[in-house]
Structure formats: C-alpha cells, structure tokens
Amino acid sequence: xNKKVKSMVKQTEFYVLxxxxxxxxxxxIRSGQFLTSNNLMDLVRSMIVPGIYAICALLSFVxxxxxxxxxxxxxxxxxxxxxxxxxxxxxxxxxxxxAILLGCLIGCINxxxxxxxxxxxxxxxxxxxxxxxxxxxxxxxxxxxxxxxKLYTVSKVNIATVKxxxxxxxxxxxxxFVIMVAxxxxxxxxxxxTMIGRSVYALGGDEVSAQRAGIAVEKVRFGVFVVNGxxxxxxxxxxxxxxxxxxxNEYAGAEMLVIAAVILGGTRMTGGVGTxxxxxxxxxxxxxxxxxxxxxxxxxxxEKVVIGAIIIVGTAISAIQARNAGNPFAGKKKxxx
Amino acid sequence: MDxxxxxxxxxxxxxENVRRLFVIxxxxxxxTGITKSTAFVNLGNFQSIGKQLTEYGLMSLGMGxxxxxxxxxxxxxxxxxxxxxxAGLIFQSSNTGAGVLAGCVVAILVxxxxxxxNGMLISCFHIPPMLATLGSYELxxxxxxVLSGGSTVSVNGEIELLSSLAILNIPLxxxxxxxxxxxxxxxxxxxxxxxxxYLVGTSEKAARFAGIHVKATIIKCYLISGMLAGIAxxxxxxxxxxxxxxxxxxxxxQTILVAVLGGINPNGGAGKIPGIAFSVIILQVxxxxxxxxxxxxxxxxxxxxxxxxxxxxxxxxxxxRRAAKKKA
Numbered sequence: 001x002n003k004k005v006k007s008m009v010k011q012t013e014f015y016v017l018x019x020x021x022x023x024x025x026x027x028x029i030r031s032g033q034f035l036t037s038n039n040l041m042d043l044v045r046s047m048i049v050p051g052i053y054a055i056c057a058l059l060s061f062v063x064x065x066x067x068x069x070x071x072x073x074x075x076x077x078x079x080x081x082x083x084x085x086x087x088x089x090x091x092x093x094x095x096x097x098x099a100i101l102l103g104c105l106i107g108c109i110n111x112x113x114x115x116x117x118x119x120x121x122x123x124x125x126x127x128x129x130x131x132x133x134x135x136x137x138x139x140x141x142x143x144x145x146x147x148x149x150k151l152y153t154v155s156k157v158n159i160a161t162v163k164x165x166x167x168x169x170x171x172x173x174x175x176x177f178v179i180m181v182a183x184x185x186x187x188x189x190x191x192x193x194t195m196i197g198r199s200v201y202a203l204g205g206d207e208v209s210a211q212r213a214g215i216a217v218e219k220v221r222f223g224v225f226v227v228n229g230x231x232x233x234x235x236x237x238x239x240x241x242x243x244x245x246x247x248x249n250e251y252a253g254a255e256m257l258v259i260a261a262v263i264l265g266g267t268r269m270t271g272g273v274g275t276x277x278x279x280x281x282x283x284x285x286x287x288x289x290x291x292x293x294x295x296x297x298x299x300x301x302x303e304k305v306v307i308g309a310i311i312i313v314g315t316a317i318s319a320i321q322a323r324n325a326g327n328p329f330a331g332k333k334k335x336x337x
Numbered sequence: 338m339d340x341x342x343x344x345x346x347x348x349x350x351x352x353e354n355v356r357r358l359f360v361i362x363x364x365x366x367x368x369t370g371i372t373k374s375t376a377f378v379n380l381g382n383f384q385s386i387g388k389q390l391t392e393y394g395l396m397s398l399g400m401g402x403x404x405x406x407x408x409x410x411x412x413x414x415x416x417x418x419x420x421x422x423x424a425g426l427i428f429q430s431s432n433t434g435a436g437v438l439a440g441c442v443v444a445i446l447v448x449x450x451x452x453x454x455n456g457m458l459i460s461c462f463h464i465p466p467m468l469a470t471l472g473s474y475e476l477x478x479x480x481x482x483v484l485s486g487g488s489t490v491s492v493n494g495e496i497e498l499l500s501s502l503a504i505l506n507i508p509l510x511x512x513x514x515x516x517x518x519x520x521x522x523x524x525x526x527x528x529x530x531x532x533x534x535y536l537v538g539t540s541e542k543a544a545r546f547a548g549i550h551v552k553a554t555i556i557k558c559y560l561i562s563g564m565l566a567g568i569a570x571x572x573x574x575x576x577x578x579x580x581x582x583x584x585x586x587x588x589x590x591q592t593i594l595v596a597v598l599g600g601i602n603p604n605g606g607a608g609k610i611p612g613i614a615f616s617v618i619i620l621q622v623x624x625x626x627x628x629x630x631x632x633x634x635x636x637x638x639x640x641x642x643x644x645x646x647x648x649x650x651x652x653x654x655x656x657x658r659r660a661a662k663k664k665a
Contacts, residue, residue, distance in 0.1 A: 315469070
C-alpha cells in the first residue's frame with residue numbers, strides 16, 4: 001500500500017491532479033461558481049473533442065513522435081462524410097464509417113512516409129495536413145454545411161441536462177460524450193491488455209530491443225498512424241455534431257494545444273511513456289484554464305499567457321525530473337496506461 | 338577524398354543540393370516567362386515577389402539555423418508579431434525620427450530576448466525544442482494580446498518607407514533579405530560558431546566531449562532566429578501599417594516547409610543557408626505564378642506545398658542512396 005502511494009506521488013499525473021485541485025479550490029473561493037453543476041458540465045462538454053484528439057497525440061508520441069495532422073484529417077473526412085450523407089440521405093453509422101475509412105486512408109499516407117523512409121513524423125504530418133487543407137478548401141471549396149438529417153437528430157440528443165438554480169444557466173451533455181468514453185475504454189483495454197498495445201509502448205521505448213523481441217516494428221508503427229487517422233475522423237464528426245453545423249475553418253490550429261495537454265499529462269516526447277489518465281488530466285487542466293479564467297478574476301486577454309506559462313513550467317518540471325532520474329525510461333510508469 | 342571535395346568546391350559554387358535548387362529556379366523562371374510572359378515578366382511583378390517573400394524568408398532562415406542545431410523554432414511567427422506590436426506602440430507614442438529608430442531597435446531587441454528565452458529553456462532546462470517553443474509561442478502570443486489589448490495596433494508615418502522604398506528598383510525588404518542571407522551564410526559557413534552549430538546538430542554528446550560549449554551555441558542559434566523574426570515583424574508592420582497578435586499563423590508551417598525544401602535536415606547537422614534563400618524565392622515565384630490563373634484557388638497552394646515537401650524529402654533520400662551506392 002505504502003509503495004503504491006509512493007509510486008503514485010512520483011508520477012506526473014499526480015502533480016497535474018494537484019494543480020487541478022488547487023485551481024478548482026481557488027476558483028471556488030474567489031467566485032463560488034466552480035463547483036456548480038453547469039460549470040462542471042460545460043467543462044466536460046468542451047473537453048470532448050480535445051480529449052479524443054488527445055488519444056491520437058498520445059499514440060503518436062508513445063510510438064514515434066509528434067503528429068500534427070489530426071485536426072485537418074478530422075476536417076477533411078468529416079466534410080466528405082457529411083456531404084455524402086446529405087447526398088444519399090445516410091444514417092448515422094454509415095456516415096461515421098465513411099469518415100473513419102477516409103481518415104484511415106489519410107493515416108496510411110502518414111504511415112507510409114514515416115515507416116518506409118523513416119522521416120521525422122512532425123515534418124511528414126505537417127505535409128499531409130497541408131495537403132488535406134489544400135484538398136478541403138481548394139478542390140472541394142468547403143464551406144458551412146448543414147448536417148445530414150439523421151446525424152442532426154442524434155446530435156440534438158442530450159444524455160443529461162442540468163440547470164444552475166442560482167444563475168438560471170443551463171448546460172447539457174451531448175451524446176458525443178458517449179463516443180469519447182467508449183474510445184477511451186477501448187484504447188485503455190487495447191493499450192494495456194493486448195500484445196499490440198504493449199508493442200506500441202515497446203516500440204517507442206527502444207526500437208531495436210522491440211525488434212529483437214520479435215515485434216513487427218514497421219507494421220505496428222504503420223498501424224498507429226492509420227488508427228490515428230480513424231480516431232481523428234471520429235473527433236471531426238463529433239465536433240460537427242456539437243456545433244450542429246459543419247464549419248471547416250474551425251478545425252485548424254487545435255493541434256498545438258492538444259499536444260501541450262498530452263505532454264503536460266506526463267507523456268514523453270522521446271517515446272515509450274504516456275498514459276491515457278495523463279491525457280485526460282492534461283486536457284482537463286488546459287480546458288479548465290481557458291474556460292474558467294474569468295471565474296478566476298483574470299481578464300481573458302491573459303489566457304494565452306497563462307496557458308503558455310503552464311506549458312513551459314510543466315514541461316520544465318518533467319524534463320528536470322527525467323534528467324534527475326537518470327534514465328527517462330526507467331521506473332513503473334510504463335506499466336500502466 | 339578531402340582533396341576531391343575541395344576541388345569540387347572550387348570548380349562550382351555551393352553544394353549539390355543548392356545547385357539543384359538553382360537549376361529548378363531557372364527552369365521555373367523560364368516556364369513562367371514563356372507561358373505567361375506579358376503578365377509575369379514585368380518589373381512590378383518581380384518587385385512584389387521580392388516584397389512578399391521577405392517576411393517568411395527571414396523567419397525561414399531562423400528556422401533553418403535552429404534545425405541545423407538539431408532543434409526547431411515554432412515560435413518565430415509570434416516573436417515577429419510581438420516585436421511588431423512593441424515597435425508599433427512606440428511609433429504610436431512618438432512619430433519622430435528618434436521614435437522610429439527607437440522602435441526599430443526595440444523590435445530587434447525584443448526578438449533577441451524572446452530567442453534567448455527559447456534558447457535558455459532548451460539548453461538550461463533541457464525541454465525538447467519543439468515543446469519549449471510550443472509553450473513559448475503561446476506565451477509570446479499571450480503577451481502580444483495583453484500589450485495590444487487584443488486589437489490591431491496600427492501605425493503610419495516614416496516606417497512605411499521600410500517596405501515601400503526601392504533602391505535601383507529593387508525593393509528594400511528584398512535587399513534586407515539578401516543581406517541577412519549573406520551574413521548568415523558567412524556566419525554558418527566560415528566562422529567557429531557555424532561549424533560548432535553543425536557539430537551540435539549532428540551529435541550533442543560528441544560536441545560536448547569535443548569541448549564545445551553546447552549551451553551557449555544553442556542559445557545563440559535561437560537568439561539569431563529571434564532577431565530575424567524581429568526584423569520580419571518590423572517589415573510586416575511597415576508593409577501592412579499594422580500588427581496583430583495572431584497575424585500570419587500559417588507562416589509557421591511555411592517556414593518549416595521552406596527550410597526542409599532548402600535542404601536542411603530536420604534532424605540537424607546538415608543543410609546550407611543559400612539553399613533556404615533559393616527555396617524561398619522558388620516558392621514565392623511559384624505562388625505568384627499560380628496567382629496568374631484565376632481558376633486556381635489560392636488554397637491549392639497548400640496542396641502543392643504539402644506535396645512538394647513530401648516529394649522533396651523522398652527525392653533527397655533517393656539521391657543520397659544512389660550516391661552511397663556509387664561510392665560502394
């Protein structure tokens with residue numbers, strides 16, 4: 001028991017949790033509005049899409065390196081599936097399938113260049129995201145698009161609604177929350193209890209050892225980027241569903257904040273280390289900062305300064321920790337995801 | 338072997354990759370000249386090409402140096418905006434000659450400070466370069482928002498001269514770009530600092546054991562990148578008469594693209610400064626050429642650049658593979 005507590009205290013996730021609690025307490029004291037049902041609901045609501053993106057970022061960091069293409073993969077595949085859905089009057093499941101398929105296809109391009117030529121994944125994904133944006137805005141001339149009828153009906157379904165009796169403000173939890181939870185459960189099971197999931201970690205920790213241990217390094221890496229494309233596509237559709245419209249200009253630019261959240265959550269850029277728990281906590285922290293600064297009594301102008309400072313301080317702490325530990329891959333962090 | 342290299346150097350200027358880029362540029366100019374001669378080959382068009390490329394050209398040079406040292410600088414665009422806003426605020430308060438001069442100095446100083454801050458984060462706190470500059474870009478953007486109150490800082494007056502002046506029909510920004518390129522090419526190719534940077538980029542450990550002050554070298558790299566961004570910020574301030582915290586967000590991607598197209602190895606340790614200059618000019622000529630066709634949407638540029646990036650990467654790998662085979 002004591003050992004467990006000790007190892008927990010050592011983890012980055014623990015510090016993030018402490019910061020979150022500290023923030024929450026201070027906001028609660030200053031405004032009395034943090035622990036209200038609608039504020040919490042809004043927080044959860046606004047972390048759905050970044051939360052799904054965070055899985056993409058986690059997978060790519062743990063196995064290879066940075067992936068910055070997911071917002072535009074999301075935009076492109078969501079657009080195609082929405083347009084096709086409108087055209088053929090498709091149901092919800094086929095729309096999602098089309099999006100996932102397209103996302104996986106673009107993921108294949110990423111995977112191909114990264115695996116075959118061993119290029120830096122940041123550069124390759126920058127290239128593919130540029131191509132995606134060219135196709136989306138140049139070829140398709142995408143604009144604001146209405147959702148297909150069936151998808152629209154589903155997007156209006158809320159699984160829970162609350163109302164703050166003091167302020168009269170209401171908030172609702174959209175059905176996309178279920179998708180996020182399902183994705184996290186699947187990712188957790190796969191990463192921890194299957195051979196493939198463990199291979200992803202092994203590959204990022206030490207590629208040569210992984211190969212010697214009999215892991216098909218290239219296949220796993222390729223697979224990671226294909227899956228990333230699929231997950232990104234789901235996130236893209238979720239985003240459209242939550243805003244009730246497909247808006248192509250809203251997607252680009254999400255990648256940096258998601259990467260920051262994942263890294264804050266204890267994922268190492270050098271590979272092999274990172275947990276889903278950390279992803280959620282990091283995303284929650286950054287969402288909280290950008291949502292609740294007003295409650296904190298700080299002007300919104302300072303939002304970026306605060307977020308930048310949190311990223312720098314957080315990464316500096318974990319970088320120094322890793323250095324002090326001597327070996328960044330040592331320890332118990334790898335065992336769980 | 339060494340002698341052969343030296344002989345090669347003497348017979349032809351630049352290295353192989355830069356020569357290839359030069360050939361591409363000439364071919365491109367020929368094609369554009371033949372197919373769109375009236376609209377394309379005139380002084381005004383070339384002047385506007387020279388003006389437009391300066392801002393991201395300067396930032397790409399900075400990005401290139403950081404990449405050579407084994408890092409990356411994602412914050413250049415926001416450093417440029419921050420310097421532009423600082424300079425703009427000074428111009429607003431005093432529009433005399435002294436005020437303009439002070440503004441220019443402050444812009445470059447702010448750039449240098451931001452760059453040094455990045456360098457400190459990377460070398461002293463050992464934060465991976467991508468993360469450090471990711472965090473600092475949020476920070477710099479935030480500071481710009483706070484300073485400008487979230488709105489556009491607009492200026493007018495003598496600062497306009499910086500972008501509108503032309504010497505012998507060559508626009509001043511382009512001359513600044515050429516001077517910066519020349520100075521950096523000398524710094525990276527001929528000085529101790531340059532060769533140290535290449536060594537740090539190839540292997541930081543080896544560089545440390547060779548007695549190189551790795552920390553100072555890295556800080557200097559990012560400081561130079563910051564200063565270049567500061568100059569870019571000034572030029573964009575004078576061209577647009579305004580500066581804004583989130584101006585030119587897409588330039589981040591472009592600068593990386595330009596550096597890689599120019600033959601800089603993103604993993605560090607290889608690449609030449611003149612290559613970056615040529616690739617900037619190629620990209621700008623190409624995109625002005627595409628602008629001549631109204632049917633082609635501006636957004637196709639993204640598509641072409643992304644595809645070009647991947648193709649160039651593959652091409653470089655294939656070329657070096659073939660060269661290795663020849664040697665064997």
